[in-house]
Amino acid sequence: MKQTSIYITADNIISSLGFTTKANWENIVAEQTGVECHDDTSIYPSPVWISKIKEATLNEASKGLQNPTQYSKLEQLFLLSIKDVVESAKLDMSAADTLIIIASTKGNIDLLEHKNQDKFPSNRVQLGTMATEIQHYFNNPNTPLVVCNACISGVLAMDVAKRLLRKKKYKNIIVTGGDLVSEFTLSGFQSFKAMSDAPCKPYDKNRVGINLGEGIGTVVLSTEKPAHQTEVITLEGSASSNDANHISGPSRTGDGLFIAMEKALKDSACTSDQIDYLSMHGTATPYNDEMESKAVALANLQKVPLNSLKGYIGHTLGAAGLIESIVAIQSLRNNLLYRSLGFEELGVPVSINVIKETSSMPLQKCLKTASGFGGCNAAIVFVKSSNKTL
Amino acid sequence: MIPTETIYPCCEIKAGEIILDGKVLYENKELPFPKFIKGAYKELELNYPKFHKMDRLCKLAFVAANALLNEGQLEGYAPSDIGVVMANSNSTLHTDSKYADSIKDRDNYFPSPAVFVYTLPNIMIGEICIKYKIMGESIFFVSNAFDKEMLLEYSQDMIKTGDAKICLMGWVDYTDTDYHAILYLIK
Numbered sequence: 273m274k275q276t277s278i279y280i281t282a283d284n285i286i287s288s289l290g291f292t293t294k295a296n297w298e299n300i301v302a303e304q305t306g307v308e309c310h311d312d313t314s315i316y317p318s319p320v321w322i323s324k325i326k327e328a329t330l331n332e333a334s335k336g337l338q339n340p341t342q343y344s345k346l347e348q349l350f351l352l353s354i355k356d357v358v359e360s361a362k363l364d365m366s367a368a369d370t371l372i373i374i375a376s377t378k379g380n381i382d383l384l385e386h387k388n389q390d391k392f393p394s395n396r397v398q399l400g401t402m403a404t405e406i407q408h409y410f411n412n413p414n415t416p417l418v419v420c421n422a423c424i425s426g427v428l429a430m431d432v433a434k435r436l437l438r439k440k441k442y443k444n445i446i447v448t449g450g451d452l453v454s455e456f457t458l459s460g461f462q463s464f465k466a467m468s469d470a471p472c473k474p475y476d477k478n479r480v481g482i483n484l485g486e487g488i489g490t491v492v493l494s495t496e497k498p499a500h501q502t503e504v505i506t507l508e509g510s511a512s513s514n515d516a517n518h519i520s521g522p523s524r525t526g527d528g529l530f531i532a533m534e535k536a537l538k539d540s541a542c543t544s545d546q547i548d549y550l551s552m553h554g555t556a557t558p559y560n561d562e563m564e565s566k567a568v569a570l571a572n573l574q575k576v577p578l579n580s581l582k583g584y585i586g587h588t589l590g591a592a593g594l595i596e597s598i599v600a601i602q603s604l605r606n607n608l609l610y611r612s613l614g615f616e617e618l619g620v621p622v623s624i625n626v627i628k629e630t631s632s633m634p635l636q637k638c639l640k641t642a643s644g645f646g647g648c649n650a651a652i653v654f655v656k657s658s659n660k661t662l
Numbered sequence: 663m664i665p666t667e668t669i670y671p672c673c674e675i676k677a678g679e680i681i682l683d684g685k686v687l688y689e690n691k692e693l694p695f696p697k698f699i700k701g702a703y704k705e706l707e708l709n710y711p712k713f714h715k716m717d718r719l720c721k722l723a724f725v726a727a728n729a730l731l732n733e734g735q736l737e738g739y740a741p742s743d744i745g746v747v748m749a750n751s752n753s754t755l756h757t758d759s760k761y762a763d764s765i766k767d768r769d770n771y772f773p774s775p776a777v778f779v780y781t782l783p784n785i786m787i788g789e790i791c792i793k794y795k796i797m798g799e800s801i802f803f804v805s806n807a808f809d810k811e812m813l814l815e816y817s818q819d820m821i822k823t824g825d826a827k828i829c830l831m832g833w834v835d836y837t838d839t840d841y842h843a844i845l846y847l848i849k
Binding site: 317378384385398399400401404415420421428432439460511512514515516528531644647648 | 741742751755759773778781784787791794795798802803805806816826
């Protein structure tokens with residue numbers, strides 16, 4: 273039986289590269305990176321390479337919100353991103369069949385830091401309280417769902433939306449993911465010695481670790497076909513899995529991620545030879561990238577061009593899966609694959625096809641993956657079709 | 663026909679009691695949580711050295727899951743056919759606060775990877791997956807209150823769509839003043 277079609281009807285990215293999908297995409301195509309060295313002791317005791325949203329740009333953008341000072345920095349970013357997709361998809365937020373799903377690993381964790389204490393009520397650090405603030409801003413009647421599942425949160429939140437849309441529980445679901453660069457996460461990843469002291473280099477021989485980034489990615493997933501697009505993008509299938517191996521280290525074999533990729537392909541009724549492009553997680557830590565290369569080989573996708581967005585905006589944690597999916601969708605729409613920034617020479621044990629130059633090619637089907645702490649993995653398939661054939 | 667409510671195997675831990683399918687497995691209402699859970703670990707003969715490294719939230723989840731799974735209840739299921747759907751309201755706030763304290767003073771700055779790793783609630787799922795070789799679909803939700811209906815519907819849907827054949831589902835929450843775990847095995 274053919275599954276209910278799920279269309280991506282609007283999207284927004286907020287990162288160091290801009291406050292819209294278009295601004296981010298143009299910078300990526302121009303190979304501009306938002307990862308910079310920040311020597312700011314209010315963020316971290318020593319200089320760090322991160323991708324940070326400029327305070328002044330946010331303050332200017334927030335003037336478009338009602339009572340922006342009532343909201344934390346992360347909440348303002350969520351509101352701006354959701355506002356953009358609501359306006360472009362002309363969504364009725366008061367409708368009973370519209371839901372918001374939020375993906376975040378740490379939410380308002382910066383409020384727990386010493387310097388920010390007492391700025392907001394203490395319960396604002398709870399993800400549920402933050403979600404309620406966002407729900408009320410848009411006068412949506414449904415309690416938002418919050419997915420808190422480490423670095424796969426963004427992809428997994430779309431998987432949740434898929435399940436609810438296929439059940440016809442809702443017509444439109446806004447899926448938004450976001451996290452900040454905070455002293456909390458910076459010091460934590462540093463304690464793991466997982467951070468790079470230079471721009472990160474996914475899959476490269478000389479990769480040493482990640483750059484953290486902050487951002488928001490938001491999509492509208494709908495069971496209603498968009499009328500005015502000549503080409504439509506659908507979420508065809510998705511899945512998650514667990515390595516059952518280690519809580520803070522990836523599997524050594526790639527079998528966990530492979531399970532998620534295989535299930536997502538099956539859910540999409542796709543075979544591996546139909547996939548034109550892989551948007552990977554590619555954090556640039558030695559073990560993660562090695563694991564991914566093995567999973568790609570297990571899935572028989574070694575020849576398929578792939579990249580990681582981390583060199584452009586760092587690892588945006590709960591936002592990563594959403595932002596990277598939106599950029600992958602831009603690739604499908606524009607038949608353009610961006611260069612995997614930071615990559616020079618293959619440094620993973622299995623040969624994979626990392627994109628070295630931004631280039632055009634016809635694209636129809638994309639598989640996107642994510643992996644995170646707790647041994648979790650997720651994969652999702654997006655397909656471009658002509659509006660007539662659907 | 664009126665459908666009868668299915669009764670699923672259930673373990674609940676709260677207020678100094680561990681109850682499996684209505685029967686008290688372990689009880690000690692006097693002890694603070696760390697001693698209570700250690701007492702349960704010994705009494706229930708968990709014998710799993712990694713347990714001692716876990717934070718309080720993970721220990722709570724682990725003991726509840728063990729009560730439901732330690733008699734081979736997952737035997738015969740492929741690892742990728744076993745799902746986990748869990749939720750709570752405070753995420754990892756207890757460990758977050760402990761971690762935030764370790765970095766508040768620049769002259770006394772000791773971020774610990776062993777603490778930081780427990781600042782994600784899905785680590786509970788990870789610990790359970792390692793012990794019981796679970797490799798299927800899993801998800802962690804955060805909500806203001808325990809919404810059993812939503813979690814049950816979600817797990818049942820995973821089984822109905824063939825994405826899992828059996829599913830560990832429930833709520834595990836820990837704060838400085840209270841704790842509550844309630845897990846079900848949905849088939």
